Amino acid sequence: MIILLKLLIGIIVTLIVIWLTILNVSENKRKLINLCGYLLIFGGLIGIGFIPDNDYEDGTYCAEIHYYNPETETESKYFLPVFVKGGKLVKLQWSNDGWLDESHFKAPNISDGTATFTSDSGYEYKVELLNSKSKCN
Template sequence: MIILLKLLIGLTITLIVIWLTTLDVGENKRKLINLFSFALIFGGLIGLGFIPGNDYKDGTYCAEIHYYNPETETESKYFLPVFVKDGKLVKLQWSNSGWLDESHFKAPNVSDGTATFTSDKGYEYEIELLNSNSKCK
């Protein structure tokens, strides 16, 4: 999502600069347009750097977890610690000391703070990272 936002902003800046350079104006206005174009490009590049890409560093996060078992149509919601490594969700820690890890599911990308996956038993999970506290309240 963040990457798409950055691409959209970059494309918008590019189109504005192209439009400005095609205007038929006098030399003084042309210099002003060129200056404005450079400022827009430079400001846009700096601004794009301030849009966060992956706020979720390696570590433990509290997450809201929606669980669904399609066989029994059972649904549940949990708040549990999860572990993130290299932008991927790699482990869920259950309150009874059990866990789900990469041996139970393919680690999904969680760089935008959300992830969905299906476990090896066919259970469906939707995850939303909430904070960096290792203890969920």
């Protein structure tokens, strides 16, 4: 809701700039008001998803992973390296040198640091990034 409000304010400010241009207000004031309008519109567009807002750069992160097998009702928790690309979780690296990647699940959005997905085997995963560009201990 706040994002839409910012977008609306940005549009209103832009309309005011057009109106001030018609009234021949000084160039400096017009530029300042115009800049504020564009900043508000840009902030609103990021907030509603037109412009991606990836807080995590591409790379390896340590993550807490909650695993659940609904068939056996088995639950486990792991701390493993994961790979992020374009704001999506693309790979989990197991400690035995195995991995789980996009060939086994649809890469979920993890730009806010958390993601959930179900693998092609039906296992459910909840992933939370713990720290950036660091290996798990």
